[in-house]
Amino acid sequence: MTDLTLPSLPFLLSPASPEPLLPRFPSTTALDADEAARVLLLWLDKVGNCPLSADTLQLSLQAARTTSSRLQTRLDALARERSRDDAEAGSHLQALALQLEIALHQGYKRLAMLRDRSGGGWLASSKPRVEALAQALDSAWQLQLYFTRHHAQLPAGFWLDCHQIYAHIAAKNWAQKTAGEPAITLAARYAAILLTGLIASNGMDQASLNAFIPLMQEEARHLQLLAATGELPEEGGFVFSSAGDTPPRFITDWPARKAPGPWWQLDLATLLDSLQARLQALPEPVSQIQLQLLLQLQQNWRHPARRRHRRRRRLESNKLRLLSSLPDCWAALAAEATAAAGEDTGAPELLVVDLSLSGVQLQGEGRLYHIQPGEVILISSKPRHWRCGIVRRINSHDAQTWYGIEYMGKQPQAVEIRPDNSLGTSWQQAIMLKASLRHSGCGLLLMAGRAFNTLRPFIVRHGAQEIAIQATRLLMQNTHYQLFEYKNQ
Template sequence: MLKLSVAPPYIDASLAMSDLGQLNDWLRQRPLGQPLECAEQLRQALEQLNRARLPTAQRAKLLDRHQQEHKILLPLLERLAANGELSTQHRARHAARLAQHLALALHNGYKLLAMERSEEHGLLALDKYKTEALCLAMRSARQLAFLYARTYSTLPEGFWLDCHRLFFHALEKGWENIPLPGQAKSPAHYYRQTLLLGMTASNRMAPALIDYSLLLIRKHADQLDLLHLGHLTSGHGSFAFQPGSDHPPRFISEAPDSPSAQGIWVVDTHSLEAELKSKLQKLQYLARHQQSPFEVEEEIQHVLYLTMEWQSAILRRHERLPSEEEVELVSSLSTIWYMTNGAAWTFPNGEALPQELLPDNGMHGKLQRMPPPLPVRMQVVNTSASGMLLRGEAQYHPLRAGELLLLRGSSQPWQLAVVRWVNLCGEQMETECGVELVGPQPEAVMTLPLLTHPNDHYHMALRLPAAARPGKQPQLVLGGRQYQRQREFYLLDRQGRQVVSSTSLSLQTAGYQFMEYRPAVLSTAAHH
C-alpha cells in the first residue's frame, strides 16, 4: 500500500464543492480577468476538496476538472510573475506564490488519489485506474518542480520522498512504463524529468537558461538510466539518491563504503551525454555556415553549460563563517556606474550620457538624469574567502543570477560583486542570494568598439584596475556580448581616451562580460 506525505481526508463531502455540475457552474463564474483573485478562490476550493471524504472515481473526475482550469490560470499567473521582478516587486512575488499554492494543491490532490487507488481491492479495483493515478501524481510533481524552478524557490518538504515513493511503488508493481490512456508518457517518463531537474542548479541561471534547461529536460530526460549503486565504478563520479530520503540526486565521486550504500541508486547520464554531444555538433555546424550565428552561439553556450551541469556538481571552495553584519548595496551596471562616477550622469570630461543610456524606471520612462535608487541594507548570513550569503529585501535593486552588485560593510570600501544564485524563501518569498566578490575600487569608464555602425555611441562600463588583482591585467565590465579576442575599443576615462585590445574573457554572466585588456596600437579604423 502506498504511503505519501499528504493528510487523509476527514470532512464530509457536503462541506466541499464535490458535485461536478456544481463545480462547472462555479468555475464558469470565476473572474479570469482577475487571475490573482481567481487563483485564491480556486486554491481554497481545491484544498477543501482534498480534505473531503469522496469515492475515488468522483475525486478523479473533480481533479480532472480542476486540472483543466489550472491549464488556463497558471500561465496567467506565471506571466504576471515574469513581467515583474521577483526580488523587488510584491505583485510579482504574490503571483508566483499563488501559482505555487495552486500547483501544490493539485499535486496533493493527485497524491491523495494515488493513495486511495492503492488501497482498493476486489473485482472492481482495476489496475488501469491505479496506474493512471500514479502517472497523474508523477505528472503533477513534474509540473510543480518546473514551476518552483522558474520562480527560484526551494521545493516543499516531503516532495522528493513522495516522488521516490510514487515511482518505486510503480516499479514494484511493474507499472512504471504504462502511460496515461491515449498518451505515451508514463510514471518513469515524468520521474526521469523530475530527477534531471533535481540535478540542475536552476537558482544559478537566468530565466532564459532556465527555460532552455526545461526544454532539454522534456526532450532528453528519457535517456537517463536508473541503476543500483553497484554499477558505480571507483573514481567515476555519478549522481545518486536514496529512495527513502527527501533529497534529489546528488553528485558523489565514489561509492560510500557502508551498509547503507545498498539502498542507493545511480542516475547514469552516458546516453544523455551522447545526445547532447550530437546536438552540440549540429549547432556548431550551423554556426559555421550561417551569416548571423548569434542565436546559435547562445544555444551552443547553453548546451555546453548543461553538459557540464549534468556531469558533475559545483563544490564549495571555502569554509563558511556565520555573520551578523549588514551590508549596503546597489545593483545593475547603470546604478553602479552612476555611484562610481561621483553620483553624476555626466562624465568627468563634461560629456553627458546619451538619453538612451539612462535607466528606465518602468513608470515614467527615462529618468531624465534623476539619480537612481538609494542603497539598501541586507543581512549577511555567512561569509567566505570569496563571497557571502545575503538575506533580506532589496527594494528597487533587482537581485538576479548574474547581476552586478556594488556593496560595502560598515566602515569598508565599496566592492564589485556578482550574484551567483538566488532563492526566494518562505511564504513572503524573502530573497537569499550567494554573492561572489570580484574586486574593489571599480571605476566608471565609457567604451566604444572601433569597428561598429555609424550611429553607435559610447557605452557605460566599469574598470577593475590591475593593482587590485595581482598578476592580472586590468578588466573591463561591459553589458551584453561584446567580447572577441583582440577586439579593439575606445576607452574613455578621467585621463582621456585610449585604444585598448581585449585579451581574454575572465567571467561571463547572462547580462555582463568581464574581459581583460591591454593598450593597443591605434587602429586604422575611422575615429569617432
C-alpha cells in the same frame, strides 16, 4: 501503494471548516487574484476531504488546474508589481501561488492512490492506474518547475513521494508504459524530475529555464538508473536513496553511515553523449542561450563545481547595500563620479549571512523580483565603496530570500568603450574594475553583448581621458554580458 504525504493546507488560507459535501466549482472571475486564490484553495481542500470517486476527482482536478494557471499568472504579475514598494505583500502573493501548486499536487497524489486501491482484479486494465501515476509525476514536475522559476524551496516530502511513486511503478513493471499525448514513459517522467533536481536551478535565469524544459522532455529518456553496489567511479557519481527526502547528490566517497536504502546511482553516459551531439549540431547562427545551457549541463554533470573557499558565518548583523542590473550599476557609478561628496546613491540593504574569499550570501525580507540569477550587482557597506559581483543563486523560503553572490572585482568605474578602427561604432557603457594579483595585474572590463575577441583593440573613455587597450582573455560570460582582461597598448 505506500501512502504519500498529504499535509493539510497552511493556516494563512482560512480557518473555515470544509463542508461535508463537494460544492459547485467556484467562480473566481469577479474576484481579486488573492481572494480568488483563497476560494480555489478552500475548494481544493474540500475536494480532498470528500469521499469522491476517482473519475469525479480527476474531473475536479482538471477544472482546478485550468483556473489555477490563470490565477498564478495574475498573482505573479501582482507580486512583481507590489514587491517594489512592499516586499512582504509581494511574498504573500507568491505564497498563495505556490500553495495552489502544492494543493493541486496533493490532489493528483490522492488520485493515484485512489486509482491504485480500486484497481480491480487480475483481469482489470492497468491503463487507469498508469494514467493516474503519470499525472502524479507530471504534477510533481510542474510543481518542481514552478518552484524553480520562483527560486523557492520545495515542500517537505516532495522527493520522498516522487521516489515512492516510482518504486511502486517499478514494482509493477510499468516503468516503460506510456501515457498522455505525446506518449512518454513513466520512467522518462521520473528521470526529468531527477535531472531537474541535479541542476543548480536556483542559479538559472528565466531564459535558460525556458530552454531547459523542452530539452529535458526530449533527453530525459537517456538517463539510466543503476542499483548502487557500493562502488563509485574514480571521479565520483550522483546517488540517492529511494527512502530519503532528497534529490540525487554528487559524492566522491560513500559516507561511513548511509541512510536507509535502497540506493541508486545515475548513469549519465548516454545522456551526456546526446547533449554533445546536440552541441555539435547547433544550427547557425548559434543560439547563445542554447549554447550556454548545453555547456553548463555538461560541466555540471561531468565535473560538478566544488566549493573553493571555506565560508565564515557572520554572527553580527552586518548589512550591505545592493544595486542590480548593468545599466543601473553604470548609471549609479557615473552619477557618483560627478556628485558632491556628501551625496549618496540610495539602495536596498540586505543582511550578510556568511561570506568567503570568493563571495557573500545576503538575506532579505520578501523577494526582490528585479534581481535574477546571472544579474550584475554592486554591493557596499559604506558610501562610494562599491564592489562588483554576479548573482549566482537565489533561494526563497518562508518570506525570506537568500542571494548567493560571487565577487568580480573592486573599485568599479563607469566608462565608455568602442572597438578601435571601427567606423561609425557608437560608444557603449562598460564597467572597469581594478586589477588583482589573481588576474596577473591585468585590468578587467565588464560590458554587455559579445564584443570580446582575443587581442581585439578598444578605445576606453573615462571622463575626458581616452586610452587604447587590447582584450587578452575572456573570464566570464552569460547571455547578457562578458567580463574580460585587457592590457594597455
